[in-house]
Amino acid sequence: MKVGSWKDVAGKAVTEAGADGVAIRVLMGDNVGATNFTLRHFEVAPGGHTPFHAHPWEHEVFVLSGKGRVKRKDGETDIGPGSFVFVPPDEEHAFANAGSGTFSFLCAIPATKACLR
Structure with missing residues (x-):
């Protein structure tokens, strides 16, 4: 078992084309030996957004x-x-900050996929 705090996981800027003002922390994935799922924490700055994409x-x-x-x-x-929000396979989507403060969310994906890492 692994126990931790999201604040202890280093965040990094999402640099993919179409992303702006987005930081990601991989809370649980390879770093804890998770073999089925990866749980990520996103913070989107005011005016920021993820790229419009599908997978x-x-x-x-x-x-x-x-x-x-x-x-x-x-x-x-x-x-x-x-x-x-449930995003089915192959559906185009993006997340955007619609307020004046930080917009944050958790996102789970299959462990073997690399999307906005």
């Missing part, structure tokens, strides 16, 4: 703080603390 695996998102917006091909939905 062949699902992922699950849980919003911790701030005001955000999830974008998809056919529209946008405002999200906030307590909101969850």
